[in-house]
Amino acid sequence: REALALHPVGHANWSQSLNNLMNQLSFHFDHQGDDKDLHEATTLHREALAFCLVSHPNWSLSLNNLMNQLSSHFYH
Numbered sequence: 001r002e003a004l005a006l007h008p009v010g011h012a013n014w015s016q017s018l019n020n021l022m023n024q025l026s027f028h029f030d031h032q033g034d035d036k037d038l039h040e041a042t043t044l045h046r047e048a049l050a051f052c053l054v055s056h057p058n059w060s061l062s063l064n065n066l067m068n069q070l071s072s073h074f075y076h
Helices: 002-006 014-032 035-050 059-075
Strands: none
Touching (some): 014 059
């Protein structure tokens, strides 16, 4: 979260920092089962997709990541 705070939206490393945070939250959920982590990761995936234009090369990857995260809710 601190690294993400150092990179405001639009910064070259913002998306990487956001992705790292989402991955860590998902990992923590997988190992600790804390629903708060799952919900926060899902919210961040939605934010990432909102900041990515449909024409952006990573848009489909962001959408896929969100779908995977949402499927975690289903299986949980």
